[in-house]
Amino acid sequence: MAKKSPQYNDWKHALVSAFAYYYTLFLGWTTRVYWFKTPASEELEKTGRVIYAIWHNQQLFLLYPYRKRKVAALISQSSDGEYIARCLPKFGMLAVRGSTTRGGTRALIKLLQATREGYCPMLTPDGPRGPVYKVQPGILFLAKKTGWPIIPVGTALSHKIKVHSWDRMRVPLPFGKTAFYYGQAIYVKDESNIPAAATALEQQLNEMTDKAEMFINKKHFNPAEKEK
DSSP states (O other), X not given: OOOOOOOOOSHHHHHHHHHHHHHHHHHHHHOEEEEEOOHHHHHHHHHTOOEEEOOGGGGGGOTTTTTTSOEEEXXXXXXXXXXXXXXXXXXXXXXXXXXXXXXXXXHXXXXXXXXXXXXXXXXXXXXXXXXXXXXXXXXXHHHHHHOOOEEEEXXXXXXXXXXXXXXXXXXXXXXXXXXXXXXXXXXXXSGGGHHHHHHHHHHHHHHHHHHHHHHHHSSOOOGGGGGO
């Protein structure tokens, strides 16, 4: 007998996701956000046909800044992913359950359907299990299938806690500052272009994160930090 997908309707998920929603609102109200977009990225955003890429450990302060935009985020089918999935619709976003590594084809189909409904995918190319700061091919296949450009987004927080997870997740704290830096758009024309696109995306994400860290925390971003 096929195993049914888990259903998360328990009080724990309801309570924690509600807390996460209100905490995110509080963060949004108390955090000063700086945007640094290139003219080209602003024009691309106006088309509503872009794919956002951001490192996995920078994802916890995205809901409020991108609220009410038609963004579709890929969220794992795990119990932890359920907390985030319940919050997204409250901010006008779509939660697409799945993974680009486990059942990647199914996740890709779901994301393609979301693009047909007018949503812009937002993915963490080093997720869901790493290696941290290393681009996995899922986002590149999506770019190839849609023909949409990938916009690399680097961000930094002034007030945060670093969790001892595989990616050293940044948990945002209130009354701080954050910056979003947009890099150069990356296109994937065919499969032969994927290795070069992966290298370019990784470089752009690191460069944009470095700019954000310098602006917010006055220090350079060091990808080797994962080894500490």
